[in-house]
Amino acid sequence: MDAQTSKQSMIPGIPNQISARPNETFKAGLLRKGVAWAATLALGGCVLAPGPYMGVAPREDTTTQADGQSAPAEIVQNGITFRLHALNGEMIAQLAAAAAAPFAPSALPRVVPSAYRVRSGDVLRVIVWDHPELNNPGFSALTTSIVSVGATQSTGMPAATSGGNLDPNGRVVQTDGTIYYPYIGRVKVAGLTVDQIRQDIFKRLDKAVSNPQVDVSIASYRSQKIYVSGAVHTPGTISLTDVPESVSDAISGAGGYSQGADLSAATLNRGGKVYPLDLYAFFYDGDVSQNVMLEDGDVINLPERRLKKVFVLGEVNKPVSQIMPVGPFSLSEALSDAGGLNGISANASQVYVFRQGPGRTVDVFQLDAASPGMLVLGDRFELQPRDVVFVDAAHVTRFYRVVSQILPFASSLYLGTEAFK
Template identity: 80%
Template sequence: MVRRVSNRISSGRPHVALKTAWAWLATAALGGCALAPGPYMGVSPREDTTVQANGQTEPAEIVQNGITFRLHALDGKLIAQLAAQAALTPPKDAALPRVASSPYRVRSGDVLRVIVWDHPELNNPGFSSVNNSIVSVGATQSTALPAATTGGNLDPNGRVVQADGTIYYPYIGQVKVAGETIEAIRRNLFARLDKSVAKPQVDVSIASYRSQKIYVSGAVRAPGTIALMDTPETVSDAISGAGGYSEGADLSGATLNRGGKVYPLDLYAFFYGGDVSQNVVLQDGDVINVPERRLKKVFVLGEVNKPVSQVMPVGPFSLSEALSDAGGLNGTSANASQVYVFRQGAEHTVDVFHLDASSPGMLVLGDRFELQPRDVVFVDAAHVTRFYRVVAQVLPFASSLYLGAQAFK
């Protein structure tokens, strides 16, 4: 078998095979664009826009697989138009609900501390008796504070508001306190105690806030519940109470859920832009969610040195930044005149923004073009590069034939 193969090789047949391979390579050279692997936009930069008779420039359209691609030439005028459209977009805080600050109203579950000075028998059984409102300590006077003990059958910190919204108080009985402010409760107790105690000095405070909560979830350091207290609780208070936002937080994509309705909340505008309109006052049951930024990505593909799936940083992210993070354009294979940004539109449409970066100065223009989440940046290949790709794939096959023929000589 070896002898037969060697005879065939020495007779010149491998050279025929080698010539056939090079003939196929020449054919590939003539149709390199069709045979070369890899994606190819296939649109001449001059076809990006169509100039109408009235002088207005309208985007050209290409329909492929039922999707309409609208091509836009990226220049200073278009960037200015996009910026103007963004400025005319209603601010995100337009839909944010507004709640006026109001006094805290007691609800079921709160714990009240009621003290009647000089009448220790009326105070919470969980406290030791209070003999005097002012006692002498050393050479100065100081206000006496009730000391908690384990006595009594109530919460040692005070009187718990029951499910029916009432508390029990000596000489009075059941007192409705749910829905009332601390001052209203104090006046009510004073008026009813005045019938049994001469000029009672009543002090009412909240020992523990248990009835009203807000919730903070997502990319914060300590997600969970935060109790609403007598001071108004704002968005910044809630984020701070949750330990602050984490490094991977998507601040501009935060939301406020109130009563089953979700409102956009731009925390980036508040923390970095000073937009206090985003710092709304919260109410019971509100849920603040700060999503992770990993869902906000841009994809840089094509003839770049390092194709990447890039998580957008905090704040604006430009086209030039994305190209730089991908290692820049490939100097030997990229067609710098055909840099595209694909952006999904409505109802099976895709907006395609074309940047001619053949001049390095045009990258300054790209730095003014802000990317949006899920944008796809694609750098097309040069036509001559596609021929080189065919050569690179065929040459090993042809070389193996030649080297194999030499080995059998």
């Protein structure tokens, strides 16, 4: 073996038996080794480097607007558009201002308090003083206690006894809106106030009784009702009386709201149209615009707060599905209730809040909790019902990978059965 052959045979990976073309053999060996190393590095890169997950194709995390400014990252997956927003002071101020805006008072229906008008089903009590034979049913077997007021005047004080065969409840307004009264027959009373009814009976009765002293009152309010349902102690109907009824009166009449009531999501149903009521703003912030006056047929509903949940997932010590308390609930509180971030596996710089937006969109807010100053922003960031808080693992990752990890849960949570169509 000559010197050239000995030199080439000492190169690793090259066999001792070489062809007549040593240069070509050498190149072929290097090529085979290079392909092997390239394949190894490629497979290792798929495992170690951040990249696609669950079929999500890699793409840039930010887009550029027409004016050249950076826009939030946007990813479309399974027909859902995920938009990334970095949490900073300006963003939190905007969200807080939008959340603090109360319902427009003009959007709520208004009722001007007025005198009660009798309707079919109400029970009237009609009394003609000094004429017990004309007095209201239930007072038919009345005895008259005479109280002397001088030599020629007396005042008849009606007193009910157990005798008589008339209805003790009074005169019920019939379906045609009338009542029957002696000497004058049927009297139309539906739609009239008590004072109007008294004047009508006086005019008619004056033809049979000289200067009758007529008194009319409502013995039982049975024609007009409001309804209170949901998280109150005694849900049911409440009769409207001559005293105007407000939302707070109705809730008080139903025994008050229960501990699990969602005051900020109350509703008023009037004539088939549903109006939102923020009773938390009324009871705790004194916003009287939410305490509207009620009318016949109104339905007040207080939903339960058990559906008002937030979900804390990912690298936390205790993943939870938590019912929101009464009042504001911040991101820092949610993380604290979940036992805080996992000190070993959590990436504090990648705390995400997924929130359903309009249509098939999801807004994703990212908080860099690695900085103590940013934790203050987390305490100012108020969560909303059905928010999903996700803490990513402590490795370099990208937005599309986080979306792919949360995608099945977010799809079923926000879109329900629509996510599987």
